[in-house]
Each structure stands twice: as C-alpha cells, then as structure tokens.
Amino acid sequence: MKLVHPLMKYVRPGAISTATCAGCGDGIMAQAVLRAIDELELNIDDFVFVSGIGCAGWIPSPFFNADTLHTTHGRPIAFASGVKLARPDRKVVVISGDGDLAAIGGNHLIHAARRNIGMTVICANNGIYGMTGGQVAPTTPLGLKTTTTPYGNVERAFDLCALVEAAGASYVARWTTYHARGLTRSVKKALTKRGFSFIEVLSQCPVQYGRRTGVGNAVAMMKGYKENSLSVKKAASLNEEELKNKIIVGELVDKDSPELTEEIEKVRRIHE
Amino acid sequence: MIEIDEDLCKGCEICVAFCAKDVLEMSDKFNKKGVHPPLVVREEDCNLCGNCMLYCPDLAIVVAEEEESG
Amino acid sequence: MGKEILTGVYFMQGDIACAEGALAAGCKFFGGYPITPASEIAERMAERLPQVGGVYIQMEDELASIAAVVGSSWTGAKSMTATSGPGISLMQENIGYAVATETPCVLINVQRGGPSTGIPSIHLQGDIIQARRGSHGEYKIIALAPASAQEMFDFTIDAFNLAEKYRTAVFVLADAFVGHTREEVIIPEPEEIYRVQRKLPEAGSSEGKIRGFLDEDIAPMPIFGHGFKTHVTGSCHNDFGQRNVIDAEALDYYIKRLNNKISKRAHEIISVSQDMDGKEVALISYGSCYRAAREALNILEDEGMRQVGSFRLITVWPFPRVQIQELARKVKSIIVLENNLGQITPYVEAAAGGQAEVIFLPPRVLGTLHDPHAIVDKVKEVIP
Numbered sequence: 001m002k003l004v005h006p007l008m009k010y011v012r013p014g015a016i017s018t019a020t021c022a023g024c025g026d027g028i029m030a031q032a033v034l035r036a037i038d039e040l041e042l043n044i045d046d047f048v049f050v051s052g053i054g055c056a057g058w059i060p061s062p063f064f065n066a067d068t069l070h071t072t073h074g075r076p077i078a079f080a081s082g083v084k085l086a087r088p089d090r091k092v093v094v095i096s097g098d099g100d101l102a103a104i105g106g107n108h109l110i111h112a113a114r115r116n117i118g119m120t121v122i123c124a125n126n127g128i129y130g131m132t133g134g135q136v137a138p139t140t141p142l143g144l145k146t147t148t149t150p151y152g153n154v155e156r157a158f159d160l161c162a163l164v165e166a167a168g169a170s171y172v173a174r175w176t177t178y179h180a181r182g183l184t185r186s187v188k189k190a191l192t193k194r195g196f197s198f199i200e201v202l203s204q205c206p207v208q209y210g211r212r213t214g215v216g217n218a219v220a221m222m223k224g225y226k227e228n229s230l231s232v233k234k235a236a237s238l239n240e241e242e243l244k245n246k247i248i249v250g251e252l253v254d255k256d257s258p259e260l261t262e263e264i265e266k267v268r269r270i271h272e
Numbered sequence: 273m274i275e276i277d278e279d280l281c282k283g284c285e286i287c288v289a290f291c292a293k294d295v296l297e298m299s300d301k302f303n304k305k306g307v308h309p310p311l312v313v314r315e316e317d318c319n320l321c322g323n324c325m326l327y328c329p330d331l332a333i334v335v336a337e338e339e340e341s342g
Numbered sequence: 343m344g345k346e347i348l349t350g351v352y353f354m355q356g357d358i359a360c361a362e363g364a365l366a367a368g369c370k371f372f373g374g375y376p377i378t379p380a381s382e383i384a385e386r387m388a389e390r391l392p393q394v395g396g397v398y399i400q401m402e403d404e405l406a407s408i409a410a411v412v413g414s415s416w417t418g419a420k421s422m423t424a425t426s427g428p429g430i431s432l433m434q435e436n437i438g439y440a441v442a443t444e445t446p447c448v449l450i451n452v453q454r455g456g457p458s459t460g461i462p463s464i465h466l467q468g469d470i471i472q473a474r475r476g477s478h479g480e481y482k483i484i485a486l487a488p489a490s491a492q493e494m495f496d497f498t499i500d501a502f503n504l505a506e507k508y509r510t511a512v513f514v515l516a517d518a519f520v521g522h523t524r525e526e527v528i529i530p531e532p533e534e535i536y537r538v539q540r541k542l543p544e545a546g547s548s549e550g551k552i553r554g555f556l557d558e559d560i561a562p563m564p565i566f567g568h569g570f571k572t573h574v575t576g577s578c579h580n581d582f583g584q585r586n587v588i589d590a591e592a593l594d595y596y597i598k599r600l601n602n603k604i605s606k607r608a609h610e611i612i613s614v615s616q617d618m619d620g621k622e623v624a625l626i627s628y629g630s631c632y633r634a635a636r637e638a639l640n641i642l643e644d645e646g647m648r649q650v651g652s653f654r655l656i657t658v659w660p661f662p663r664v665q666i667q668e669l670a671r672k673v674k675s676i677i678v679l680e681n682n683l684g685q686i687t688p689y690v691e692a693a694a695g696g697q698a699e700v701i702f703l704p705p706r707v708l709g710t711l712h713d714p715h716a717i718v719d720k721v722k723e724v725i726p
C-alpha cells in the first residue's frame with residue numbers, strides 16, 4: 001500500500017518539491033501550519049496567506065494550495081490588513097522572515113498589533129538574512145560574525161515577542177522547529193483567536209547561518225534549540241543571569257481585547 | 273508503517289537524528305536530487321511516535337498505523 | 343445606509359469632489375495617510391465610506407496605505423488612496439507591485455511644491471515624470487490630469503473605470519490648485535454614471551487552470567475568496583501566476599505582456615481635447631495649466647487672433663505621441679504650458695520631430711498659475 005502524506009492535499013500541484021535548502025526549518029514550519037489547519041478541520045479555501053520577500057516568504061508561496069499573496073519585502077502585514085479589512089470573513093495568515101517582519105517591516109508589525117486586527121502572523125526567525133546570503137538581521141545574536149558583521153555583531157537582538165506584546169497583541173507565543181508539536185498547538189490557538197496573534201518560530205537556516213558561522217548543520221542547530229530552550233513556566237523562576245542565551249518557549253500572551261474589523265463594523269451599523 | 277518518498281528527500285538527516293529508536297539510517301544510493309535518502313532499517317523497533325514525519329521539512333516521510341487486516 | 347451618489351449641484355472643493363467621484367464610481371476601500379493638500383479627500387472618505395458599507399483606514403504610512411489598497415483590491419473591492427508627492431515617493435515600490443500583479447487601484451496625487459517637503463499648499467506639476475517612471479523596472483502607467491473641481495469628480499470616476507478595465511494602477515494627477523479650489527460641481531443621477539467592473543473568471547473555473555495574468559486582452563481577475571486558489575506574486579510570473587525567477591525568457595515574456603496590455607490599447611486609453619482645425623499655433627496644456635490656456639485663448643479671440651487653438655492632454659500617460667505628431671504636421675508652433683521646468687516638453691519635442699517649433703512656457707513664478715497675458719505675449723512673438 002502506498003501511503004500518501006495527509007498534508008499533501010493542501011499542497012499546490014506543481015509546487016510539491018520545495019525551493020528551500022536541505023534541512024531548512026521553514027519546511028517544518030510549513031508542515032506545522034498545514035497540520036494545524038487539518039486538525040482544526042478548517043477549509044483552506046477560507047484562508048488568504050500573505051508573505052513578504054525572503055526564504056520564509058516562500059513557506060506559503062506557492063506551496064500552499066490556497067489564495068496566496070506574495071508581496072514586497074517588509075510589507076506583507078500591510079497588504080494583509082487590506083485583505084482583512086475588506087473581507088473580515090477571511091482567515092488571514094502572514095508567514096514571513098525576521099528581516100521582513102522586524103527590520104524593514106517592523107512598523108507594520110507593531111501597528112497591526114496595536115490595532116489588534118484579526119490576523120495571525122508567523123515569523124520564521126532564523127536570526128539572519130537567508131535569501132540574500134547571510135547578512136546580519138535585527139535578530140542576530142550579539143557578537144555573531146555574519147557576512148556584514150565580519151568583526152562580530154555589535155547590536156543587540158530584538159525580542160520580537162516582547163515587542164508585539166507591548167504593542168497590544170491578543171496572543172503571543174514562541175517556539176522553535178524542535179518544538180513542532182507545541183508550535184502546531186499554538187498555530188491552532190492563533191487561528192481561532194479573536195484579534196492579532198503572533199508566533200515567533202526559531203527556524204534553522206543551516207546554510208547561511210549554520211554553515212557560515214560554524215554553528216553546524218540542521219541537526220546540530222535543532223539540537224541547540226532543544227538544549228537552550230526553557231518553558232515559560234520554568235523561566236518564571238529563574239533570574240536574568242540564568243536566562244541569558246536561553247530561548248523561552250510557550251505561550252506568552254493570551255488575552256481578550258476588541259478586534260479592529262469588529263469595531264469598524266459597529267461604526268458601520270450606525271448608518272444602517 | 274513508515275514510507276519515505278525518496279525523490280522528495282533532500283538528505284538533511286533530521287529524521288535519522290531525531291528518531292529515538294534508531295529505525296532509520298542514511299542510505300548509499302542517490303535519489304533524483306542527487307542526495308542520499310534515508311532507509312528504514314529496523315522497522316520492528318518503530319513505536320510510531322511520528323517524530324520523523326513531523327520534522328521532515330519536505331513532507332517526504334509518512335508514518336501510519338498498520339491497518340488491521342480482515 | 344447613506345447614498346453613494348449625491349445627485350445635485352454643489353459648490354464644492356476639488357478634493358471633496360474627488361472623494362464623491364470615487365464613491366460614485368463604487369469605491370469601497372480607502373487606505374491613506376494625511377498630507378497637505380490631499381487630506382480633505384481622506385477626511386471625506388472617513389466620513390462617507392462607513393455610510394455606504396465601505397472601509398476607511400488610516401495606515402501607519404504611505405507604504406502601508408498602498409499595500410492595503412492592493413490587498414483590498416484582491417478581495418474584489420474598488421480601492422484607492424490619495425496623497426501628495428512625498429507620499430507617492432514612499433509608495434513607489436508597491437505601485438510597481440500593483441502594476442505587476444495587475445491590481446486595479448486608483449492613486450490620487452494632489453501635487454504640491456517640491457522637491458522634498460517643499461511647500462505643502464502651493465501647487466506644482468512636479469510629479470509628472472515620477473508618475474510615469476517612479477517605480478523601478480519597465481512598465482506603463484495611466485494618468486489623468488483634472489483642471490477643475492468638476493473634473494476632480496469626473497476624472498476620478500474615469501480613473502476607476504480605467505483601473506477596472508485594464509487591471510492596473512491609475513493616477514489622477516491633480517494639484518493643490520484644483521484640489522483646493524471651490525467651484526460648482528454637478529453630480530449626475532446614478533443611472534447617468536458609467537461604471538466599469540473588472541472581469542472575473544467564470545464561477546467554478548477549475549483551480550490551477552485559470553489564466554489570470556499577463557493577457558494582452560486583460561485576463562479575468564481571480565480575486566480571493568472564491569476558491570480560485572490564486573497565486574499572486576510581484577516576482578516574474580507566467581499566465582497562471584506561477585513564479586519564475588530563473589529564466590530571462592520568462593522575464594522577457596512577463597515584461598512585454600504587461601507593457602503591451604497598455605501600449606496596444608493606448609489609442610482607446612488616450613484622451614485629448616483640441617480645437618485645432620485650421621489653427622497655426624497650439625497651446626498644449628494639462629491639469630491646472632489648462633485654465634490659463636483657456637483664458638489666454640479668450641483674450642486672443644477678443645483681439646481677433648483666431649489662429650491659436652488649444653490642445654489639452656486629459657490623459658498625460660500614455661503620452662499622446664501620435665496625436666502630437668499629427669498636430670505638428672499641421673501647425674507652425676507649439677507652446678507647451680507646464681507648471682514645472684518642462685516635464686512633458688521633451689516628449690512633445692520628440693513627437694513633433696522638428697515638424698513644428700516647440701516652445702516651453704512655465705509661469706513666471708513656479709507654483710502659480712500662468713498669467714494669461716504672458717501666454718498672449720508669447721503667442722505674439724510666434725505670430726507677429
């Protein structure tokens with residue numbers, strides 16, 4: 001008997017073989033998103049997937065067999081906002097890279113969170129600019145030598161979850177590709193959450209990060225995620241020194257606040 | 273049972289590394305992409321945990337319970 | 343529900359007329375960011391869109407505004423933004439995206455004095471070339487230039503119709519003068535307003551088989567939410583929207599198809615108005631300069647000089663090259679009136695090809711309307 005992968009039904013014919021490098025964490029993320037949709041028994045035709053430019057932008061585009069908008073570098077959340085505002089009944093999901101969402105597109109990220117617009121943003125954080133050849137990103141660890149920080153990175157890395165939480169998101173979680181099950185659970189939660197949900201996923205780039213910086217291959221990077229991560233609960237009892245260089249994984253925010261398109265609908269109803 | 277779509281495999285070895293039961297090994301043969309896909313060598317040890325499937329970035333592995341015959 | 347079309351006669355500001363034109367055209371989405379002298383359009387849309395079941399959103403900047411407009415257009419909503427030069431400068435990358443992905447949208451540029459922050463409330467026709475080529479790569483654009491508050495209403499409707507018909511981004515190149523002028527505006531009965539709706543694929547069109555892009559005859563738009571499973575990308579793509587970032591052949595096809603879509607239909611898109619029969623001298627103008635041209639012609643007529651006529655560009659882009667070629671064969675001189683340092687003048691010269699003398703005439707002070715008498719004086723230099 002030939003087994004068919006249960007998620008293949010969501011993959012665009014002709015795009016089955018992904019464009020990513022061997023071992024790239026983005027494939028694990030793609031699978032987690034599709035698995036969440038499958039387990040929730042949602043119809044993928046009710047979704048619009050929006051992505052920017054970068055390797056992570058190719059997670060849904062063209063891989064997911066659904067309406068997909070592959071946009072410009074940094075702007076997917078702004079495009080997605082237009083989609084959601086015009087069609088609030090759509091499930092709008094942005095999947096893109098750390099550079100895309102937090103450097104060039106950082107302003108759109110915080111404002112979407114502030115508005116609490118009903119969309120899910122999933123950030124593939126590989127700590128680097130993968131597509132353009134391993135340049136420093138705002139998420140690159142301090143001291144790391146990249147192609148544009150040959151003497152070591154002198155800038156601090158962004159804590160994306162803290163940023164989005166401060167801006168007002170309804171749901172925030174962080175996982176790594178090693179935590180694919182937790183990630184799937186969070187995607188399910190995010191997809192059914194009212195308001196703005198954000199999931200940061202540490203996703204290995206074995207080529208531009210792993211190989212160039214000597215951190216190792218995909219397996220070594222995922223083992224690193226396993227060894228260096230702590231649950232939110234565990235982290236709560238540790239001090240700053242003990243948390244240094246640790247990855248805190250799990251749900252960081254889960255709260256209820258008014259969602260933008262519902263508020264707009266209320267204003268409209270005054271005129272009916 | 274485990275099935276590997278060899279031609280989708282990119283040879284990253286994640287599945288082999290994260291199988292706690294040592295069921296998989298990289299093979300010597302080349303697939304269409306020119307890489308070595310893994311081989312199921314100790315299927316009897318497999319506990320169907322699904323890790324290999326969950327972690328394969330290229331949807332190349334399917335793990336499913338054997339359908340009861342009869 | 344409020345009315346989409348406020349039939350009646352009004353004394354109205356150009357910017358407000360523009361907003362009303364958009365609503366009359368069926369606009370349901372406005373994404374923008376405040377800027378003088380275009381803010382009144384946003385303010386009017388913020389008030390009016392919720393009344394007609396539409397959405398107004400003030401985005402965090404103009405990059406986001408145009409992105410939201412494109413996103414909304416992909417759901418099928420007629421969508422627009424309005425800004426001035428600094429905003430258009432920020433929008434450039436995504437204007438190219440709208441053209442490349444064949445997304446109908448309307449961009450109002452109420453031009454102001456530049457470069458840079460310049461003077462916000464003074465009108466200049468400084469962004470004419472920017473509209474044509476401001477985004478990178480090889481593409482075509484459509485741009486209309488209104489000269490009055492009434493035309494702010496009429497041309498905004500035309501812009502929506504062109505955007506829907508040709509599936510592309512269309513500019514309305516207004517300026518602070520026409521945006522802020524208060525004049526009589528007649529809003530017709532709803533049934534007198536011509537509205538174009540984009541073509542959609544037939545319902546139930548089988549997924550993956552829809553040629554939704556790169557058709558020189560304008561592909562139906564496989565908008566989101568209908569199970570078309572559309573793949574939209576600003577990367578090089580084929581008729582089905584499939585990305586190809588490897589082959590030069592694919593790029594060649596992509597560029598030529600997108601450009602031919604407009605250039606092969608330039609004759610249907612281009613609109614000029616002229617009264618050049620039997621004339622010797624042409625006053626070429628567009629936008630607010632047309633007002634000065636008309637006044638100068640009135641003075642000349644009063645003085646009995648009937649050899650001078652007006653040739654007005656209603657669409658600045660695509661450029662009416664053939665029409666100006668013909669004009670140059672018939673007249674002795676062409677005087678080009680622009681409120682800048684000569685942005686379309688080189689295009690006029692190229693089209694005239696030496697058949698007629700081409701003279702560029704800016705206002706004495708940039709950012710003001712031409713003194714009609716200065717135009718008359720220039721005409722008298724040409725025909726003593």
Ligand SMILES: Cc1ncc(C[n+]2csc(CCOP(=O)(O)OP(=O)(O)O)c2C)c(N)n1
Nearest residue numbers: 053054055056073097098099100129130131
């Ligand atoms: C406006 C603009 N600037 C720069 C680029 C070049 N560029 C493409 S992808 C990219 C960075 C991608 O990094 P990230 O978003 O982290 O995605 P990754 O490739 O790492 O998944 C850059 C700078 C671009 N396409 N557009």
Ligand code: SF4
Nearest residue numbers: 020021024055130205
């Ligand atoms: S460069 Fe890095 S992020 Fe990009 S596909 Fe390759 S491994 Fe993945």
Ligand code: SF4
Nearest residue numbers: 291318319321322324
């Ligand atoms: S299902 Fe689990 S035990 Fe079986 S091969 Fe995969 S990883 Fe190993």
Ligand code: SF4
Nearest residue numbers: 281282284285287328
């Ligand atoms: S994880 Fe997938 S791609 Fe990687 S070696 Fe195993 S089967 Fe091949």
Ligand SMILES: [Mg+2]
Nearest residue numbers: 097098128130
């Ligand atoms: Mg990155």
